[in-house]
Amino acid sequence: MAKIKAFKALRPKMELADKIAELPYDVVSLPEVIEIAGKNPYNFYHITRSEMDLPSGTDPYSEAVYLKGKDTLNQFVKNGYLVRDAKPMLYLYSQVMNGRMQTGIVACASIDDYMKGLIKKHELTREEKELDRTRHTDIVNANTGPVFLFYRDNNADRKALIEQAMKIEPAYDITASDGIRHIVRVIEDGALVDKLVKSFENDELYIADGHHRAASGVRVGNMRREKNKSFTGDEEFNSFLSVIFPHSQLMILSYNRVVKDLNGMSKDDFIKRISADFTVTKSGVKVPEKVNTFSMYIGGQWYTLTPSFTISSDPIESLDVTIIQKKILAPLLGIEDPRKDKRIDFVGGIRGTAELEKIVDSGDFAVAFSMYPTEIEQLMNVSDAGMIMPPKSTWFEPKLRDGLLIHELD
Numbered sequence: 024m025a026k027i028k029a030f031k032a033l034r035p036k037m038e039l040a041d042k043i044a045e046l047p048y049d050v051v052s053l054p055e056v057i058e059i060a061g062k063n064p065y066n067f068y069h070i071t072r073s074e075m076d077l078p079s080g081t082d083p084y085s086e087a088v089y090l091k092g093k094d095t096l097n098q099f100v101k102n103g104y105l106v107r108d109a110k111p112m113l114y115l116y117s118q119v120m121n122g123r124m125q126t127g128i129v130a131c132a133s134i135d136d137y138m139k140g141l142i143k144k145h146e147l148t149r150e151e152k153e154l155d156r157t158r159h160t161d162i163v164n165a166n167t168g169p170v171f172l173f174y175r176d177n178n179a180d181r182k183a184l185i186e187q188a189m190k191i192e193p194a195y196d197i198t199a200s201d202g203i204r205h206i207v208r209v210i211e212d213g214a215l216v217d218k219l220v221k222s223f224e225n226d227e228l229y230i231a232d233g234h235h236r237a238a239s240g241v242r243v244g245n246m247r248r249e250k251n252k253s254f255t256g257d258e259e260f261n262s263f264l265s266v267i268f269p270h271s272q273l274m275i276l277s278y279n280r281v282v283k284d285l286n287g288m289s290k291d292d293f294i295k296r297i298s299a300d301f302t303v304t305k306s307g308v309k310v311p312e313k314v315n316t317f318s319m320y321i322g323g324q325w326y327t328l329t330p331s332f333t334i335s336s337d338p339i340e341s342l343d344v345t346i347i348q349k350k351i352l353a354p355l356l357g358i359e360d361p362r363k364d365k366r367i368d369f370v371g372g373i374r375g376t377a378e379l380e381k382i383v384d385s386g387d388f389a390v391a392f393s394m395y396p397t398e399i400e401q402l403m404n405v406s407d408a409g410m411i412m413p414p415k416s417t418w419f420e421p422k423l424r425d426g427l428l429i430h431e432l433d
Contacts, residue, residue, distance in 0.1 A: 024141050025174075025226045027130040028262055029111035029216050033165070033429040034194075034207075039104055041197040043067050044205065044424040047168055049152070049235075053083070065104055067426030069095045071159070071167050084155055089162040096163055096429075105429065112209055113216050114428055115188050116266050119204035120421045125272040126185065128219060129207075129428050131262035132172060132228065134244040137237060141227050142172065143406035145416075146234045156239035157246075164432050166240060166264035168425035170233035174226050175403070176269035181222040188215060195427065203421045207428065228267060229406050232419045237263060243432065264430035266423055270399050276372030276418040277310075277394040280347065281382050283366045284389050286357045290322050293355065293390070300350050301328040309376040311395040315343060318393035320376075320383055338404040343394055344413045351392075362414045369415040372396065 035043045042063060048071035051059070056075050060066035069076060073091035074083045081088065099105045114129035136142045160166060176182075188210050195207040210216055230237055240263030247260040254261070285293045294303055301317075306327040311318050317328040330350075335341050352358040358367050368388070370378055379391035397417050405412050 025136055025223045025228050026133040027128070027220055027223050027265075027267070028133075029113050029220065030131045030259065030262075030264075030430050031108045031111050032114060032129075033100065033105050033107050033431055034427060036104060036106055037195065039065050040195040040207075040427065041199075043099075043104065043426045044195075044197065044199070045071075045426055046422055047425055048072050050422065065099075067167070070099070070163070071425055084151075084158075086158075086162075089158050092159060092167075093163045096165065096167075107431075108209075110211075111216075112211055113219055114210060115185070115191070115206075115208040116423070116427070117189075117204075117206040117208075118421045118423075119206070120202075123274065125268055125274075126189065127173075127266040127268035128185070129169065129264075129266050130220075131259075131430055132170065132237075132265040132267075133262050134241045135256075135261070136228070137241050140409070142230065142237065143227060144230045144234055144237070145402055145406045145410075145412045146230075146414075147411055148234050148238045152235045153238050153242070156235050157242045160239050160243045160432070161246065166236070166430040166432070168233075168236060169264045169266045169423055169428070170237045170240070171231040171419065171423055172228045172265045172267045173231050173270045173273055173399075174223070174228055174267060176271040178222060178226075181219065182269075184215065184219050184222060188219075199424065201421075205424050205427065223267075228265075229270075229403060231268070231273065231402075231417075232422075240264075247432070258433065259430065260432045262430075264428070270403070273399055274420060275396045275399060275402070276420050277396045278344070278415045278418045279370045279372060279376075279379055279394050280352070280361075280392040280415075281368050281370060281379060281388045282352070282356055282358065282390050282392075283387065286355065288355075293321070294326070296355050297328065297351060300330065300332055302331055303328055309379075310393055314395050314398065315341075315346065316395060317343065317347060318376075320379055320391040320393070321389065323384070338401070338408050339410050339412070342397060342401060342405075342413065342416065344397065344416045347392060347394070348413060371418045371420075373418065373420050 042065040045067040056068045056072045060068040074088045117126040191208040198204045244260045304327045319326045358364045
């Protein structure tokens with residue numbers, strides 16, 4: 024059912040790949056962007072965060088920013104920093120973090136599959152972020168970064184095809200400053216490309232990360248269809264750049280919570296209130312050992328919280344992020360909307376429990392909750408049911424690098 028296609032990638036000159044490739048545009052602040060890319064004229068933030076090259080105080084959503092990104096991309100091509108492949112191909116993108124490898128197929132996914140629900144989402148998008156990437160994609164005329172997709176890993180034939188492609192000599196093999204290795208292989212064999220494309224005909228795809236990129240890619244495609252009423256469906260704007268991984272290789276890290284105060288309660292009163300729904304044990308355990316249990320850091324101590332109620336079988340209600348929201352954050356701490364409430368913050372599991380201790384011990388926050396990671400099967404169950412996960416439910420690592428492969432829209 025899913026339709027993927029080969030494309031002519033715009034990609035770095037081999038010796039510049041490590042200087043161009045960069046983390047996604049939305050995981051760093053402007054000061055961090057300037058620090059990272061300010062002395063590197065090849066860095067991809069000059070395209071995805073081009074406000075860095077405009078006067079201080081420039082509105083990051085102004086047309087000047089998007090036009091600057093377009094000009095810089097064109098200049099990268101003119102200077103030979105980025106080179107366009109001569110024919111449509113597929114690519115393999117492998118990442119290695121702490122000895123663990125995940126390998127995805129880089130291809131273009133169909134905007135029609137997204138609109139039909141064959142590409143399944145699990146998050147809501149924010150209008151301003153979606154509009155930002157829509158304007159960037161449209162004006163720059165390219166998907167400058169991929170959407171992180173995955174599929175159920177149950178196709179033995181596809182697995183064999185990927186193993187065959189893994190024998191190709193890498194075009195790029197770089198290790199980023201965070202120690203994560205990024206390897207790209209180019210699949211030039213037309214027969215192998217056709218077999219890989221065909222292998223997805225009976226699949227549905229899931230978005231792991233990049234909901235705003237996917238939504239903006241679809242918006243741009245529909246905008247261009249409106250301007251080109253005689254479109255055939257084969258134009259490049261009918262698809263968006265993706266890296267598609269098998270679900271069995273992916274790792275979701277926890278998305279932990281920290282809260283500034285106890286909503287007027289003392290530590291002892293708070294623990295007493297929690298004990299109405301949980302068995303609270305002073306355990307010293309910093310990371311929950313299984314789903315539906317929680318570790319809490321408060322007053323310099325780690326506690327284990329074990330539900331004393333029956334866990335729902337509903338895909339959303341059974342999630343740890345739902346349980347903690349409905350049993351603790353909302354009723355006890357008064358945090359009704361974690362998206363907007365300034366009293367709560369979220370800490371990606373990549374930063375570890377030492378970061379939670381540091382935040383609470385600083386006195387700026389009163390309590391931290393160390394979460395068990397959402398499982399990939401839970402995410403698929405939610406997506407299959409057409410539901411939306413609560414905010415800050417998943418944290419995927421490693422992050423895909425922008426700038427290694429670019430998809431031009433015409």
